[in-house]
Amino acid sequence: MIDLAQLRREPDLVRVALARRGVPEEQVSAVITLDVEHRRLLQEAESLRARVKELSREVGEARRLGQPRAEELQDESRRVGDEERFARGRSDEVAADLRARLLMLPNLPSPETPDGLDERENVEVRRWWPGMDEGHSAPEYSSAQRVAHWDIASELGILDLETGAKLAGSMFPLFRGDGARLVRALTAYAMDQHRDAYEEIRPPSVALTETMMSTGHLPKSADDMYEIPRDDLWLIPTAEVPLTSLRRGEIVEAGQLPLRYTAATACFRREAGAAGRDTRGLLRVHEFDKVELFAYCHPDQWRDAFEDVLARAEGLLRGLGLTYRVLDLCAGDLGTSSARTVDLEVYSPGVDRWLEVSSVSWFRDFQARRANVRFRDAEGIHFVHTVNGSALAWARIWAALVETGRREDGSVLLPEVLSGYLGGQRVIAAKG
RNA sequence: GGAGGGAUGACAGAGCGGCCGAAUGUUCCGGUCUUGAAAACCGGCGUGGGUUUUCCCACCGUGGGUUCAAAUCCCACUCCCUCCGCCA
Numbered sequence: 144m145i146d147l148a149q150l151r152r153e154p155d156l157v158r159v160a161l162a163r164r165g166v167p168e169e170q171v172s173a174v175i176t177l178d179v180e181h182r183r184l185l186q187e188a189e190s191l192r193a194r195v196k197e198l199s200r201e202v203g204e205a206r207r208l209g210q211p212r213a214e215e216l217q218d219e220s221r222r223v224g225d226e227e228r229f230a231r232g233r234s235d236e237v238a239a240d241l242r243a244r245l246l247m248l249p250n251l252p253s254p255e256t257p258d259g260l261d262e263r264e265n266v267e268v269r270r271w272w273p274g275m276d277e278g279h280s281a282p283e284y285s286s287a288q289r290v291a292h293w294d295i296a297s298e299l300g301i302l303d304l305e306t307g308a309k310l311a312g313s314m315f316p317l318f319r320g321d322g323a324r325l326v327r328a329l330t331a332y333a334m335d336q337h338r339d340a341y342e343e344i345r346p347p348s349v350a351l352t353e354t355m356m357s358t359g360h361l362p363k364s365a366d367d368m369y370e371i372p373r374d375d376l377w378l379i380p381t382a383e384v385p386l387t388s389l390r391r392g393e394i395v396e397a398g399q400l401p402l403r404y405t406a407a408t409a410c411f412r413r414e415a416g417a418a419g420r421d422t423r424g425l426l427r428v429h430e431f432d433k434v435e436l437f438a439y440c441h442p443d444q445w446r447d448a449f450e451d452v453l454a455r456a457e458g459l460l461r462g463l464g465l466t467y468r469v470l471d472l473c474a475g476d477l478g479t480s481s482a483r484t485v486d487l488e489v490y491s492p493g494v495d496r497w498l499e500v501s502s503v504s505w506f507r508d509f510q511a512r513r514a515n516v517r518f519r520d521a522e523g524i525h526f527v528h529t530v531n532g533s534a535l536a537w538a539r540i541w542a543a544l545v546e547t548g549r550r551e552d553g554s555v556l557l558p559e560v561l562s563g564y565l566g567g568q569r570v571i572a573a574k575g
Numbered sequence: 576g577g578a579g580g581g582a583u584g585a586c587a588g589a590g591c592g593g594c595c596g597a598a599u600g601u602u603c604c605g606g607u608c609u610u611g612a613a614a615a616c617c618g619g620c621g622u623g624g625g626u627u628u629u630c631c632c633a634c635c636g637u638g639g640g641u642u643c644a645a646a647u648c649c650c651a652c653u654c655c656c657u658c659c660g661c662c663a
Contacts, residue, residue, distance in 0.1 A: 186625065189632045196632095199644035203593040213643090220643040394585095394622090524622085 144245050144359075144513055147178060160251040163474040165260055174248065177241040184234035191227035195220055246362055250509040252474040253483040259473025265486070266473065271457070272466040272490075282466065284492040287551045291493040292542040293424035295549055296322065299571055302541075304424070314414070314422065314429045316538065321571045325544070325557070326432055328564035329537050330407045333434040333459055337534070340451070341405035341436060346385035348409055349376040354388045357514035359480030359506075366415045378411035382435035383531045390439060390516045397520035400527065401440035401448055407432065410536070424542060426498065431538035437531040439516060442508075445528045449483075449505050452532035456487055456501040459535055462560040465543050466490040468497060482507045489539065493546030498539040503532030545571075 150157050150171075158171050198220035205213035257266045272281050296302030301322025307315045318326055334343060355361040355377050360368065369378040379385060386404050395402065410433050421427040436455060438448040453469075460467045472484040481504040488497035508526035511517070517524050548555040553573035562569050 182625070185632085189625070192633090193631055196644075199642095200594070202643050207593090217643040224643070 144509065145248055145251060146508070146512065147245065150175065151178065157251065161248065163252050163256075163258060164249060164477060165475050166249065170244070170248065174241065174244050177237055177244065181234065181237045181241050184230060184237055188227060188230035188234045191223055191230055194223050195227055198223065243362075246356075246513075249477070249479045250359075250482050250507060252477055253505065253507075256477065256483050257471055257473045260475035261473075262476045264473040265476055266471040268469045268471050268485070270466075270468040271461065273461075273464045284547075285551070287549050287553075288492040288546055289495070290546065290549060291424060292491070292545045295493065295545050295553075295555065296424070298553060299555065299574060301325070301545075301571060302425070312429075314427065316425060316428050316430070318541075321568075322541070324565060325541060325561075325571075326537050328561045329535075329540060330432060330434060331564045332462075332561055333534060334405065334407060336459060336462075337405045337434070337436060337455060341403045344382075344386065344389070344404050344406040346379075346382060346389075346406055346408065348379055348411075350379050350384050350388070351375060352377065354384060354391075357391060358384050358387045358510055359478075359513065360384060363479050367413050369411050369413060379408060380412050381410050381433065381533075382406035382408040383437065386435060386437040386531065387510050387516075387529055388514055391514045392516070394517045394519055394524060395439070395527070397441060397518045400518055401438045401444050403436070403438045403448075405434060405436050405534075407434045409433075424494070425538040426494065426496070426542070428538050431536055433533050433536040435531060436534050437529070439511070439527045439529060441518065442525070442528050445505050445507075445530055448528075448530040449503060449532075452530060452534065453485060453487075453503045456503060456532055456534040460487065460489060460500075463540070463544065463558045465540070465547060467500075478502075478504065480504075480506050480509050482509070487535075489543040491539070491543040491546050493549070494542070498543060500536050500539050500543075501533040503530075505530050 145157065154171070154175055158168055161171060162168065198216055202213050202216045202220060205216060257264065259265065270281075272279075274282070293302070293304065296304075299321070301318065301320050303317045303319050304313075307313075307317035310317065337343075349371065352361060352375055355368070360380060361377075364380075368380055371377065385408075386406055389404060390402065409430055411430050414427055414429065417427060425431075436452045438444075438452070440448045457467070457469070467487055467489045470486045470488065472481075472486060477484055484502055484504040486499050487501035487503075488499050490496075491498050506529045508528055510529045511526040516527050516529075518527050544557065545555055548557055548571075550556060555571040557565065557569055557571065559569070
């Protein structure tokens with residue numbers, strides 16, 4: 144959540160920043176009004192409380208000395224106590240309202256985040272394709288590569304969407320044979336690339352409501368997630384959720400920062416807002432495997448952490464030989480918790496589309512404040528910054544690889560970097 | 576799932592219902608001493624909020640309750656440990 148102290152200090156700055164992402168001015172003002180009211184009620188309740196404590200001390204004193212005024216004091220304390228409970232109740236009500244509204248406010252966009260209200264105004268910052276570094280122009284794709292992955296997949300028997308749907312409903316993909324093996328190889332490839340600097344974590348695939356709150360996925364995006372109400376659990380939509388809560392409530396020494404973690408997990412998304420869109424193949428699915436990179440860092444380190452995650456995600460794409468572009472998301476297209484986000488999209492020739500396969504974000508202290516993760520240095524205690532990004536999300540990568548690698552004979556050539564993870568195999572053979 | 580034990584500050588570990596936000600030890604920080612270090616000695620050392628420099632409030636696993644007054648009593652829950660059962 145945003146910093147209430149900052150909102151008090153610089154209300155106009157907050158108003159202007161949030162207006163960039165389309166938050167109505169009234170939403171901000173409502174929070175300010177509630178905050179003023181809350182502080183007034185809190186002071187009232189606390190001074191009554193102080194009076195009760197004072198009287199109670201006097202009661203003890205009087206009784207020790209056997210003074211008859213103890214009874215009177217006791218009665219008065221009871222009266223003040225009733226008043227206090229009433230005042231406290233009103234204060235708590237306002238506080239709950241305040242908190243609820245504060246949690247609904249998104250993060251302030253970074254000054255360098257481009258203006259714009261939706262994805263049409265995202266800014267393409269660069270593009271890469273195999274051979275570009277050697278001066279070659281963008282690749283021409285053959286007709287063999289202009290076949291959608293769902294067609295290739297059924298031809299080769301490596302993806303079985305019908306059976307996935309039979310088991311779990313539509314948009315739950317089922318990979319098989321070399322297709323399943325490919326997913327496993329991709330995860331192993333990525334994890335090995337990151338192990339020099341990121342501690343590998345294998346977290347639970349479910350999270351408590353409190354854990355979902357910390358990243359900002361709740362309360363706002365409840366409809367986009369799978370819920371297990373009986374146990375107050377949610378299926379994680381990304382490993383960002385458990386990783387952000389790894390150090391929840393802790394104070395770490397500044398010298399330990401940055402703390403970097405990586406995790407490969409399944410990610411579950413209801414995609415409620417996108418029902419009916421991109422439903423074919425792997426363009427949009429309810430479950431996919433993803434490798435996530437995450438860092439808790441010092442406010443001075445966020446840019447390095449951000450650049451590192453981005454460089455690693457791009458490095459994987461280059462290793463895989465996929466054409467991709469980098470988009471700087473505009474203020475209006477930012478996720479709730481993010482101050483700055485860069486998306487990576489791969490070009491997939493069979494469907495002729497750019498597919499989002501990574502999102503690298505800097506959250507400033509927005510998530511750290513919710514998760515209460517702080518660091519201590521000579522000056523005192525402060526919230527850490529969080530940075531994370533996918534490196535990478537495999538379902539769409541899988542589609543792009545299969546489409547890009549398809550040859551005239553119908554077989555699929557896989558990138559060399561994966562051969563070590565595929566027992567030397569380079570090709571998914573066409574069915575004879 | 577059953578039986579028992581436990582949860583207090585960075586750690587260890589006290590705490591008759593009434594100056595307990597909390598003893599003590601360790602760690603850590605500053606100082607004295609020392610050529611330097613260690614030891615010894617002296618001092619300091621939780622977090623958040625409100626007010627603002629005088630203070631006030633909250634927090635002793637979580638949530639309720641009893642009481643003039645709760646770390647301390649009662650209830651529920653969570654987690655951890657030991658034992659039994661079950662099991663990938």
